[in-house]
Amino acid sequence: MSDKRVSIIMPAYNNGAFIGAAIESVLAQTHAHWELLIVDDASSDDTLAQAEQFQTKDQRIRVFVMAENQGASFCRNYATKKSTGDFIAFLDADDLWAPEKLERQLAFMQAHDLGVSFTAYKQVDLQGNDRGIVILSLTELSAAKQKTNNFIGNLTGMYAVERVGRLMAPEMRKRQDWALWHKAITVSGGPAKGMAETLASYRVSPGSMSSRKWGLIQHNFAFYHQYLGYSWIKSCLWLLVFFAIYFFERPRYIKKTRVPEQTSQLWRVRDRSLVPLGQIANIVANQGVCFIVERSQNHPPMGPRLRRLPKIINQLKINRGLVDLQSTLSIGHCDHAKFTRAIFVNDRYAQGQLKHGFVFRKKHFTGNNAAFKAGTDLFEHD
Numbered sequence: 601m602s603d604k605r606v607s608i609i610m611p612a613y614n615n616g617a618f619i620g621a622a623i624e625s626v627l628a629q630t631h632a633h634w635e636l637l638i639v640d641d642a643s644s645d646d647t648l649a650q651a652e653q654f655q656t657k658d659q660r661i662r663v664f665v666m667a668e669n670q671g672a673s674f675c676r677n678y679a680t681k682k683s684t685g686d687f688i689a690f691l692d693a694d695d696l697w698a699p700e701k702l703e704r705q706l707a708f709m710q711a712h713d714l715g716v717s718f719t720a721y722k723q724v725d726l727q728g729n730d731r732g733i734v735i736l737s738l739t740e741l742s743a744a745k746q747k748t749n750n751f752i753g754n755l756t757g758m759y760a761v762e763r764v765g766r767l768m769a770p771e772m773r774k775r776q777d778w779a780l781w782h783k784a785i786t787v788s789g790g791p792a793k794g795m796a797e798t799l800a801s802y803r804v805s806p807g808s809m810s811s812r813k814w815g816l817i818q819h820n821f822a823f824y825h826q827y828l829g830y831s832w833i834k835s836c837l838w839l840l841v842f843f844a845i846y847f848f849e850r851p852r853y854i855k856k857t858r859v860p861e862q863t864s865q866l867w868r869v870r871d872r873s874l875v876p877l878g879q880i881a882n883i884v885a886n887q888g889v890c891f892i893v894e895r896s897q898n899h900p901p902m903g904p905r906l907r908r909l910p911k912i913i914n915q916l917k918i919n920r921g922l923v924d925l926q927s928t929l930s931i932g933h934c935d936h937a938k939f940t941r942a943i944f945v946n947d948r949y950a951q952g953q954l955k956h957g958f959v960f961r962k963k964h965f966t967g968n969n970a971a972f973k974a975g976t977d978l979f980e981h982d
Contacts, residue, residue, distance in 0.1 A: 606634040606702055606758070607685030611675035615693035616645040618803065621728065622693050623654050623661070631702035636661045637682055638693075639675035642668050647693070673776040677768045688766065689758040690777075696724070696801040697755070705758055708795050715763030715788025716781070719756040721800040722857075731804060736853040737794025743786040747828075747838075749845045750778035751853075752792070755800045759784045770827050774819035779827040 608626055612619055619638075626636050638655075640648040640663065648665060655661045664678065672692075680688060687706070691697060701719070709717050718741075723731040738751050745751065754777040759767070764787050769776035785792050820842055824835035 602631065602633065604633065604687060604706060605685040606631065606687045606689055606706070607680075607683035608634055608636045609676050609679040609683070609688065609690045610636060610638045610693055611641060611672040611679070612638055612643065612647050612651065612693035613641040613669065613672070614643045614645045614647060616643070616647045616650060617726075618694035619647055619650050620654075622691060622695060623651070625696040625699075626691065627654075627658065628699045629697070629702045630700050631706060634660060634702060635683070635685055637664065637679040638662070639664045639666065639679050641666050641670055641672070641675050671773070673769045673771065676776075680766050680768065683766065686762065687758050687760055690754050691800075692755060694803045694805075695755045696728070696803070698799045698801075701799040704797060704799065705795065708793070709758070709760065712793055714760070714793055715790060716757070716759045716784045716792035717795065718752045718758070718781075718792060719795040719797055719799040721753045721756050721802050722798050723804045724801045726803065726805060728801070728803070730857075732857045734798055734855040734857055735802075736855055737796065738853070739794055739796075741785065741792045741794060743782060743791075746778075746782045746785055746792075748841055749850060750775070750781065751794075752777075752781040753800065753802060754781075755802060757781055757784075759788070763788050772819075772822055772826055775823045775827075778823055782827075 610622065615622075623636070623638075626634070638651045638661065640651060642665075648663070651661075651663045655663045662682070664682065666675065666678075670678075676690065687709075689702070689705075705717055705719060708714070718737055720737045721735050723733040723735070725731055735753060737756070738745070741751050757777075764784050767780055767783055767787070769780040772779065781792075817839070821835055821839055824830045824838045825832065828835075830838060
């Protein structure tokens with residue numbers, strides 16, 4: 601499908617800190633036949649200036665400007681009307697695509713004769729660092745299933761204009777993407793299919809984690825009552841179905857992965873002794889346990905207490921890392937959110953020749969816990 605043009609819809613509002621990276625991820629696509637339609641929603645920062653700068657360098661990029669703020673749904677609909685592509689895809693101005701996203705997804709749609717497809721995606725923080733969380737895609741998604749929950753990450757979805765038309769999202773404050781993908785699957789005449797590959801990155805901000813519970817209920821209710829036209833009673837019943845799926849089924853599609861080394865957040869410890877308790881940095885990650893080991897070349901060989909480290913790690917129910925000491929940096933983590941420390945040891949630990957250790961530094965943390973105390977006692981008394 602190298603000859604097929606993909607119209608990429610990008611609404612933008614005060615995304616000056618991120619829009620450059622988002623556009624660069626489009627420019628890096630291995631499938632080159634695309635158009636990027638950016639709609640600046642009356643931003644007050646340099647979002648528009650950055651978008652226009654990219655526009656002058658690449659004729660595939662078109663920028664539109666709203667005189668006043670209209671909302672993301674309006675901007676997406678506006679760009680969709682202006683689009684000329686054979687396929688429609690969406691990318692918000694603070695999210696990212698893998699370079700092969702369009703190429704692989706188009707090939708997937710051709711191989712399975714699809715009108716709608718989507719992929720898995722991962723979460724990153726505001727700095728673009730991997731949060732160790734992947735949202736898996738369903739293998740197949742019917743309109744009936746999509747009605748129970750929104751299983752398509754908007755930054756991963758793509759639909760064929762020939763099969764679906766140029767769809768307009770309903771005029772709703774939130775959950776327009778849920779409604780749009782439900783409509784796309786319905787109109788396409790067949791189920792959508794999901795790719796197992798992780799081809800996009802969703803940037804998570806402190807305010808984007810559904811912290812406003814009442815707002816979540818209101819917006820989901822609007823999907824059933826406003827978009828589907830259900831009565832109040834029927835909408836409330838479907839809302840119960842939504843939450844049943846959300847809390848009991850959706851967690852199965854959330855995969856916690858090994859957190860990679862992020863050098864921008866690392867603190868290197870260089871002293872010649874084991875790191876004292878007061879110098880151990882604290883971590884808050886949804887998964888994270890830990891302690892840090894630091895040894896210099898001249899430090900005596902590790903004693904029996906330190907050799908017991910892998911066994912202790914296993915006792916703390918850490919899922920991976922630290923047992924395999926062959927990697928340059930081994931990271932251990934677990935699913936226990938209350939654990940707030942992490943341990944990072946490089947491969948020279950096994951020979952007692954560890955030159956330095958690494959720890960993540962985070963602003964917020966909870967107090968000591970038994971696991972942390974056990975580990976620091978082990979190291980301090982070795």
